[in-house]
Amino acid sequence: MSIEPNFSILEDRGILAISGEDRVSFLQGLVSNDVKKAGPGRAIYAALLTPQGKYLHDFFIVEQNGALLLDCEKARLEDLIKRLTLYKLRVDVTLQDRSDELTVAAIFGDGWAAWAKGAGLPDSPGAAAAFGEEGIVYADPRLADVGGRAIVLANGAEMAFESADFKTASAADYDRLRLQLGLPDGSRDMIVEKSILLESGFDELGGVDWDKGCYMGQELTARTKYRGLVKKRLMPVTFDGPPPAPATPIMLGEKEAGEVRSSVATEDGGVGLALMRLEAIEDVSAKLIADGVSVAPSKPGWMTVQE
16 A cells, blocks of 8 residues: 655745856855756755855755746745845846745655655655646755655646645644754744854755855855864754744753744644754753743754764
């Protein structure tokens, strides 16, 4: 008996299409990953930083019909366009918000791997293929356990997945999986103009290419890695009560040990992400409290911590 994967339409995601002869070279000098590796057969994960190496936007990039499609935060898409427009002088590039005609879905669950194999997707991060009418599906380039993603026509999106025998799931179902795996969700978990990529797992999750050459914010990102300057990490946490609000301090006695980011409630409390001071979690018996709720951080298997 086959197990069908779940799909969840991610209403908070938008699509920015970048077309024009210079689309690849334009992005290549701006974002943290190697845009030359993105194509119709492969998606990548990347970020746009300030010149000082602080987080601005993150997104997935895949190519379709001669345009780079950026799967990004819908609420902040206008800001992304404004920031990219500052750098598009004298280049053949067109930026177009296609969120009204294209929609994003997460595909996850026990059936994803079997479905992907049957669809002919190679077993590699970001492997992409055509899906349905004018759609594209790809393995999440960050982590195999989270499943895949798809960009499809907004009109009839749910029918496209149901006709492929996928099962409908809620956005909260996907969010719970994402949080348990320790994957950040844009500005919900990373603070604009403050967060640095390596605190948020971009190295291990394939969001930085260390061999591509210069990009905006590259110097600080490289220095942080090679000098071992990461003292905090964004990681999964569980709560023994209702999840505290984002930005709630996590206390170890009188000292601040971390800060709550995004979360979802569960039957026995909640799961979420928190930016934790590494020194504060060395003692596994330490009592961490956020707004009266006990907090238990856990380092996911993919995460490496410099000694």
